[in-house]
Amino acid sequence: MKVYVLRMGHRISRDKRITTHVGLAARAFGADGIIISGDMDQNVLSTLSKIVEVWGGPFTIRYERDWRRVIEDYKRSGWKIIHLTMYGIPLPDVIESIRMDPSDKLVIVGSEKVPGIVYKLADLNVAVTSQPHSEVSALAVFLDRLFEGREFYKEFTSAKLKIIPQERGKKILKLIEG
Amino acid sequence: MKVYVLRMGHRISRDKRITTHVGLAARAFGADGIIISGDMDQNVLSTLSKIVEVWGGPFTIRYERDWRRVIEDYKRSGWKIIHLTMYGIPLPDVIESIRMDPSDKLVIVGSEKVPGIVYKLADLNVAVTSQPHSEVSALAVFLDRLFEGREFYKEFTSAKLKIIPQERGKKILKLIEG
Numbered sequence: 001m002k003v004y005v006l007r008m009g010h011r012i013s014r015d016k017r018i019t020t021h022v023g024l025a026a027r028a029f030g031a032d033g034i035i036i037s038g039d040m041d042q043n044v045l046s047t048l049s050k051i052v053e054v055w056g057g058p059f060t061i062r063y064e065r066d067w068r069r070v071i072e073d074y075k076r077s078g079w080k081i082i083h084l085t086m087y088g089i090p091l092p093d094v095i096e097s098i099r100m101d102p103s104d105k106l107v108i109v110g111s112e113k114v115p116g117i118v119y120k121l122a123d124l125n126v127a128v129t130s131q132p133h134s135e136v137s138a139l140a141v142f143l144d145r146l147f148e149g150r151e152f153y154k155e156f157t158s159a160k161l162k163i164i165p166q167e168r169g170k171k172i173l174k175l176i177e178g
Numbered sequence: 179m180k181v182y183v184l185r186m187g188h189r190i191s192r193d194k195r196i197t198t199h200v201g202l203a204a205r206a207f208g209a210d211g212i213i214i215s216g217d218m219d220q221n222v223l224s225t226l227s228k229i230v231e232v233w234g235g236p237f238t239i240r241y242e243r244d245w246r247r248v249i250e251d252y253k254r255s256g257w258k259i260i261h262l263t264m265y266g267i268p269l270p271d272v273i274e275s276i277r278m279d280p281s282d283k284l285v286i287v288g289s290e291k292v293p294g295i296v297y298k299l300a301d302l303n304v305a306v307t308s309q310p311h312s313e314v315s316a317l318a319v320f321l322d323r324l325f326e327g328r329e330f331y332k333e334f335t336s337a338k339l340k341i342i343p344q345e346r347g348k349k350i351l352k353l354i355e356g
Contacts, residue, residue, distance in 0.1 A: 132206070
């Protein structure tokens with residue numbers, strides 16, 4: 001099962017750091033890649049690429065102007081489209097059936113205002129709580145529930161740095177490949 | 179068991195939205211309040227207060243200049259200090275003992291650079307994955323694991339708005355109290 005994240009409605013001025021955090025959370029919690037839509041923002045794309053270069057992958061990062069075409073293309077290819085929104089069905093009610101479905105998944109996280117058509121194009125509108133919070137937290141909790149914590153044991157390939165867990169302080173392994 | 183979040187090192191210019199998202203995630207995922215340290219930022223405090231006013235509480239929000247005194251005060255009062263950091267012990271290895279411990283908890287999330295002393299003052303340094311991601315996602319996944327999803331059923335009091343989950347579209351209940 002492949003999982004891609006579609007980050008919609010990125011605005012350079014407001015969302016620079018939030019979209020970066022969405023990308024980092026997508027990678028850390030086991031998604032295979034992120035597609036960013038909205039303003040084209042080279043800084044966010046290169047910040048995320050640098051993280052993959054240093055901390056490993058695979059994790060693909062790309063920009064697409066036309067989010068609607070992205071959704072429709074993935075849908076046609078048999079991917080399940082899951083839109084995370086506070087207005088949807090509570091995650092605990094649907095996570096098991098999502099997990100059981102072996103289809104690849106496109107997980108949509110929006111910015112402030114998501115067009116109504118997204119709710120219709122999505123196979124599922126899922127609420128990670130029905131309270132206002134953050135696309136970053138919604139995505140992370142969704143992925144943690146989807147992978148049931150297996151993402152904690154994911155090995156990233158071609159990493160240059162790796163952390164060795166410590167009770168206190170920091171221990172970083174620098175990997176040198178010939 | 180009470181849970182407060184201490185957000186350290188807030189910088190007005192960079193962290194405005196990230197700290198707001200930390201506060202929203204803290205509230206949505208069941209924490210009782212947030213203490214913000216770093217730059218004093220009235221905008222973040224009032225954005226969070228407005229959310230509580232509209233979507234309900236209880237959820238306390240306050241600013242404290244001196245984060246070290248906050249940590250030491252809570253520690254002296256018997257609270258467990260849990261610092262979320264990618265360098266710590268993996269969450270799956272410690273979450274059960276954290277859950278079993280009935281003590282109140284102060285959960286620290288830092289910004290870019292956390293002073294070394296925090297790792298020493300903390301009773302536990304916990305890694306929500308050992309990968310770079312976001313204080314917003316780290317906090318949300320930590321709280322979701324701590325409360326084992328019970329936060330999804332939390333009722334907020336004095337809410338003016340409440341969402342009724344829908345398969346498609348949005349349904350908001352406006353609560354009018356006499």
